Amino acid sequence: MQIAESTALVTGATGGIGQVIARELKARGASLVLTGRRKHVLEPLAAELGARAIVADLSAPDAAARLMEEAGPVDILVANAALPVVGLATDFTLDEIDRALGVNLRVPVVMARLAAEQMISRGRGQLVFVSSLAGKAASGGSALYNATKFGLRGYALALREDLRSQGVGVSLVSPGFIRDAGMLADSGVRLPRGVGTRTPGDVARAVVRAIERDVAEIDVAAMSLLVGAKLFGIAPGLMAGIQRRSRAADINLAVAERLRHRR
Numbered sequence: 001m002q003i004a005e006s007t008a009l010v011t012g013a014t015g016g017i018g019q020v021i022a023r024e025l026k027a028r029g030a031s032l033v034l035t036g037r038r039k040h041v042l043e044p045l046a047a048e049l050g051a052r053a054i055v056a057d058l059s060a061p062d063a064a065a066r067l068m069e070e071a072g073p074v075d076i077l078v079a080n081a082a083l084p085v086v087g088l089a090t091d092f093t094l095d096e097i098d099r100a101l102g103v104n105l106r107v108p109v110v111m112a113r114l115a116a117e118q119m120i121s122r123g124r125g126q127l128v129f130v131s132s133l134a135g136k137a138a139s140g141g142s143a144l145y146n147a148t149k150f151g152l153r154g155y156a157l158a159l160r161e162d163l164r165s166q167g168v169g170v171s172l173v174s175p176g177f178i179r180d181a182g183m184l185a186d187s188g189v190r191l192p193r194g195v196g197t198r199t200p201g202d203v204a205r206a207v208v209r210a211i212e213r214d215v216a217e218i219d220v221a222a223m224s225l226l227v228g229a230k231l232f233g234i235a236p237g238l239m240a241g242i243q244r245r246s247r248a249a250d251i252n253l254a255v256a257e258r259l260r261h262r263r
Contacts, residue, residue, distance in 0.1 A: 001076065001126040001169060001211050004029030009074040011058065011067075011111070012081030014041040016181025017130070017200045021078060022049060024204035033071045036081070059099050064110040073122075076211055077115045079108035080130040082148075084183040085263060087256030089143040096263045097144065104148035109155055116159075116168055123167040126211045129156045130203070133176040133221050137232035137239065140249030141256060149174075153217075160216055171210035175203050176221025176229075187258040189251060196222025 008025050012018040014036030022034055022045065032051035036042045039055045046053035056067045058081055085092070085100040092100070112127050119125025134142060135149030153172055160170035177184055179197040191197065198220050206218045219226055232239040243249070 001124070001214065003076070003208065003211055005031075006075035007031045007033065007073070008076035008078060009033040009035070009071050009115075010078045010080060011035050011107075012130075013045065014038040015080070016185065017175075017178065017203055018080045019045055020181065020200040020204045021080060021130075021207050022051070024201075024208055025076075025078075026051070028208060030076065033074065035067060035071075058103050058107045061102070064107045065114065068111055068114040073118050074115060075119070075124065076126045076128065077111060078128045078130065078207060079111055081107065082130075082132075083263060084186070084255065084259045085144045085148070086142045086183075086252045087144075087260070088141060088253070091256075092144060092263070099263065100144050100148060104145075105151045105155075108152060112155075112159065112170075116163060119168045120163070120166045125167070126169045126171065126214065127156075127159070127163075128171045128173060128207055128210050129153075130207070131156070131172055131174045133174050133219060133225055133229050135172075135174055136219075136229040138236070139243050139252060141252030142249075145252075157216065169211075169214035171215055172217045173203065173206045173210055174217065174219045174221075176219070176225040178203060178220075183255060183259065187255040189254045189258065191251065192246075194224075196224055198222065 008030040010022050013022050013034035026049045034046050034051045035054045035056045037057050042053045054070055056063055082104045083100055131152045132149045134146050135153035138146040156172040177197045181200040202220050206220045
């Protein structure tokens with residue numbers, strides 16, 4: 001997929017990682033449609049990048065369909081919007097559970113369904129889901145977030161098979177701990193010494209690579225986390241024990257406490 005002269009819709013564009021993705025796509029020659037909840041952040045970003053801005057709260061039941069209608073035909077969809085729904089599962093209200101499942105899983109599914117229909121008719125397009133390494137390895141204090149990211153990964157990889165003969169590519173980009181932007185940075189939680197991070201620019205470049213090369217899945221994380229995720233797929237019980245000893249859940253719970261207001 002050629003990014004230059006393509007129209008790209010980026011959700012969650014008002015977040016730190018979303019802004020970097022938008023700038024990277026613009027630098028590659030894309031025409032942008034940007035969406036996010038925070039008008040005071042979205043409109044200056046859109047003006048800077050010469051993009052269309054659509055303010056949208058994706059937690060509303062019909063928001064995804066309305067957004068796709070307003071955006072019009074797009075060549076690239078980058079489904080980046082997500083809520084930081086970490087914390088003990090028993091601490092979430094039923095409304096918070098519905099909101100998390102809606103924004104983190106239902107919305108990208110619906111948007112991809114509607115975008116794919118347009119793309120199939122034109123015989124070209126790329127769907128990119130920005131997920132998380134939490135879609136490969138579960139950890140304490142993150143049950144709901146893991147559920148949405150495991151689900152998104154399964155959907156993306158299966159959808160790729162459904163669309164492979166129709167000219168539409170599907171890619172999954174899964175960041176680990178990202179510094180300077182995103183959930184970890186927003187919380188201000190410090191990682192234990194030796195836990196590696198990557199940058200928002202690394203995520204944006206992975207999105208570009210996924211689009212241009214139609215890569216099925218790209219992980220953006222430090223090597224130790226990549227190894228841990230692979231081991232989790234082989235021996236989840238063993239990795240759960242290692243996580244308990246390293247107090248991995250404490251990081252999730254600390255982030256949850258500081259970002260509770262964003263559920």
